[in-house]
Amino acid sequence: MFNLKALHRSKTLKYGLPMLILIVGGSFGLREFTQIRYDEQRIKKRLDPTLEARVNVRKQSIVLEEEYEKMKDQSLDDWKNIRGPRPWEESREYQKQQRARQDQKV
Template sequence: MFNLKALQRNKTVKYGVPMLLLIVGGSFGLREFTQIRYDAQKIKRKLDPSLEARVNVQMQSTILEEEYERVKELNLDNWKNIRGPRPWEESRKYQEEQRSRKNTKD
């Protein structure tokens, strides 16, 4: 019935079917490889149980209202903007100069 030679000469069978297999098989293969990557990242992120418990307690204890009260107590009106040293300036010398200016004004 089927002539094997005619089927081998058909361009669709010769080029199209392998291309479709490559595309479909590649998508399944990539899915598996990316899943391995995300699973490995999840394992790396896992914390020590005692450390994780301490982190969770600290996260729960910080309440928005408490943080607002802490920030409200800060004096934001009396601050001075001090620029950092420029690349051509000697940083250690400039820092000492800024510290001495700050101490003399206070």
């Protein structure tokens, strides 16, 4: 009987054991929940094989050729760098001012 009362009064058993169970149990619980999340992401990433083949072909060959054709025809000699509006500036007003300045220079 003495041992049972001593164990009941022990702060380690009263506070330490439940804390240890929460920490270890929480670790296992979080692992399960995060695994569900990653499994769901893996399932969503899968595409239909025919659609995936079409997407991969388009990405590899056509995109670079199209971009090259667009850039080839542009003249970069008369290019002007225009500063964008700051966060505290009104963007519409600033754009109007920049366009007015360009019109005056031309």
